[in-house]
Amino acid sequence: MHDLYIQAVTSEEPGSETPATARERLKPLFPPGSARRMTHLGMLMGAVLSPLSPCEDDAIVYLSQFGESRTLEAYLDSFPTASPLQFQTSIHPSGVQQLFIGRHMPVGQFYPMAGDRQLVAQGLLTAALTGASRTLLCGGEERGSWLLECDCASSETFAFAVALTSERGEGAALGKIRLERGPLEEGLSLRAWARLLHARSAYSGPSGSGWRLTLEWF
Numbered sequence: 074m075h076d077l078y079i080q081a082v083t084s085e086e087p088g089s090e091t092p093a094t095a096r097e098r099l100k101p102l103f104p105p106g107s108a109r110r111m112t113h114l115g116m117l118m119g120a121v122l123s124p125l126s127p128c129e130d131d132a133i134v135y136l137s138q139f140g141e142s143r144t145l146e147a148y149l150d151s152f153p154t155a156s157p158l159q160f161q162t163s164i165h166p167s168g169v170q171q172l173f174i175g176r177h178m179p180v181g182q183f184y185p186m187a188g189d190r191q192l193v194a195q196g197l198l199t200a201a202l203t204g205a206s207r208t209l210l211c212g213g214e215e216r217g218s219w220l221l222e223c224d225c226a227s228s229e230t231f232a233f234a235v236a237l238t239s240e241r242g243e244g245a246a247l248g249k250i251r252l253e254r255g256p257l258e259e260g261l262s263l264r265a266w267a268r269l270l271h272a273r274s275a276y277s278g279p280s281g282s283g284w285r286l287t288l289e290w291f
Contacts, residue, residue, distance in 0.1 A: 075201035077208075079248040079290075081236040083121040084271040085213070090230070092143060092215070104176065112141045114215045115171035117232035122172055125209055125236050132182035132203035135169040136196045136212030138189060138263055142226035143215050168232075169211060181205070190260035194281025197252050200237050208237045212263055233267045248273070248290040255285025 087095055092113040099116045100108035102123060108116065114137070127133065148156065173180055184199050186192060200208040211234035217226020237250070260281035269276050273290050280286030 074251065074253040075198065077197070077201055077237040077239065077250040077252075078241045078246040079235055079250065080207070080238055080242070080244065080246055081125055082247060082270050082273070083124050083234050084267065085117045085121055085230075085232040086267075086271055087117075087230050095230075103172075111171045112144050112168060112215075113230075114141050114143075114168035114213055114232070117213055117215070117230070118168040118211060118234075119172035121213070121232045121234040122169065122209065122211055125234055127173075127178070127180075127209055129179045129181045130206065131180075132200070132205035132208040133169060133180055133184065134196050134200050134203070134208060134210045135167065135183070135185045136187075136192050136210070136263055137168065137185075137214060138187060138192060139214055139217070139220075139226050140167065140187070141215065142217040142220050146218055146220055146226075168213065190262060191281040192263050193261045193266045194252070194284040194286070197250065197280065197286070198284070201239070201252060206238065210235050210237055212267070214263070227264070229264060231264065231267045231271075233270050235270060246291060248288065251287040252280065253285050253287075254283060255279060257282050260284070261286065 099120050102120055167185055182203055182205060186196055196210055200210045213232030214227030216230040220226035221228060258279035260279055269288060276288040
């Protein structure tokens with residue numbers, strides 16, 4: 074059994090907002106000139122992580138099933154004369170790394186993870202085992218277009234970040250997460266997890282095959 078205390082939560086639920094509109098809305102959050110080199114997901118991840126004031130002592134656990142799907146679509150759309158610019162963007166560091174690169178910030182522990190129905194359970198278990206005084210569990214997706222037809226992109230854009238500690242501490246913790254062994258059931262999707270955090274909804278049920286999750290808010 075692993076208990077984690079929620080110290081802070083931030084989220085982005087832009088709905089039908091276009092990447093171009095999101096870029097204009099979010100670029101004031103970043104150092105001048107850095108936003109133009111960031112992907113759509115990179116800007117969203119920066120927007121949810123920045124309010125948590127990440128530092129070198131934090132452990133970062135990053136979850137995404139598809140990553141920068143729109144960036145990949147743009148590169149593939151440039152064929153048969155492949156765009157060097159789109160290629161460079163398509164191999165850009167992950168969404169969460171772009172924030173730290175732009176601010177020249179070191180990261181002590183970084184755990185990028187991909188997956189499907191086991192992803193939330195794996196991320197929470199990793200967060201419980203980092204040994205850091207604070208772990209930032211974050212993740213997100215960007216809505217794809219034609220990649221949706223082959224189930225290779227998310228149907229929605231979202232991002233979240235939650236600051237977790239193993240002790241409740243003296244401050245006013247917002248909630249508590251308990252991860253414990255459970256039956257072999259289908260897990261909680263990353264999208265469903267992000268909705269729970271955004272709405273601050275309670276949950277008790279499977280989070281992945283063999284794991285049960287309880288989420289409560291104080």
